[in-house]
Amino acid sequence: ALEKKSNLIASADVLTTKELHDLAEKVGPNIVALKTHIDIITDFDYDKTIIPLIDIAAKHNFLLMEDRKFADIGNTQELQYSYGIYKISNWADLVTSHVIGGSKSLDCFMNVGVVAILGMSSQGTLTDAHYREEAMKIIINEPNVMGCVAQNQIQDDLLLFTPGVNISAGGDSKGQQYNTPEHVFKNLHTDFIIVGRGIYKADDIEQAALTYKTRGWQAYEAAIS
Ligand code: 5BU
Numbered sequence: 001a002l003e004k005k006s007n008l009i010a011s012a013d014v015l016t017t018k019e020l021h022d023l024a025e026k027v028g029p030n031i032v033a034l035k036t037h038i039d040i041i042t043d044f045d046y047d048k049t050i051i052p053l054i055d056i057a058a059k060h061n062f063l064l065m066e067d068r069k070f071a072d073i074g075n076t077q078e079l080q081y082s083y084g085i086y087k088i089s090n091w092a093d094l095v096t097s098h099v100i101g102g103s104k105s106l107d108c109f110m111n112v113g114v115v116a117i118l119g120m121s122s123q124g125t126l127t128d129a130h131y132r133e134e135a136m137k138i139i140i141n142e143p144n145v146m147g148c149v150a151q152n153q154i155q156d157d158l159l160l161f162t163p164g165v166n167i168s169a170g171g172d173s174k175g176q177q178y179n180t181p182e183h184v185f186k187n188l189h190t191d192f193i194i195v196g197r198g199i200y201k202a203d204d205i206e207q208a209a210l211t212y213k214t215r216g217w218q219a220y221e222a223a224i225s
Helices: 017-030 046-060 074-082 129-139 181-188 205-224
Strands: 008-012 033-036 063-070 094-097 113-117 145-149 159-162 192-195
Parallel strands (some): 008 033, 008 192, 033 063, 063 094, 113 145
């Protein structure tokens, strides 16, 4: 992040391997991580989808974050994390997980940074203040949790990742609620913004990634000064 002067994570919610690789190449120079939902890739093939993606990530020096949002018992999560066709444990640097299964359910995530879901950006989410208070009790005792996804400020010793970020604040018709980069850095003291449609739906994807990176970094520096 410091090297690239970037707090930007691009969300690659695209449907084909080609779109995923094209997006990764375009946003790569300006991001710290590419966030995937690998199970939405319609033509997924481990060798054709993942191997080149690892190369693109190495070339542009960004991490791969699989937004799997695990939410099961430990044994099942362990299987979902390492087996099936996606073999997430082979390639993801970061994974997202709910903590609803309790602390032991998180023990299966070895050699990966766990980003715990503390609060969601969608309208009507059940992650209210009581939920977050109880979830945080689990999170602070888990050595492999390095941060939280949330829409509120959290304690300083955990990294804060904030999705639901778009320059045109508002939302979509399916309950998503957006804040601007400036809002989340100033008011939530977020560490990383996660931007999906604001970038991959833009007419000029490279320019959009640069805009989010620049606005995000400026707002971050203003918030910590
Ligand atoms: P968007 O296109 O910028 O709205 O995409 C946001 C991404 O962040 C998308 O991949 C969601 O799955 C993800 N997300 C979110 O939007 N809100 C949340 O609370 C969580 C994840 Br957790």
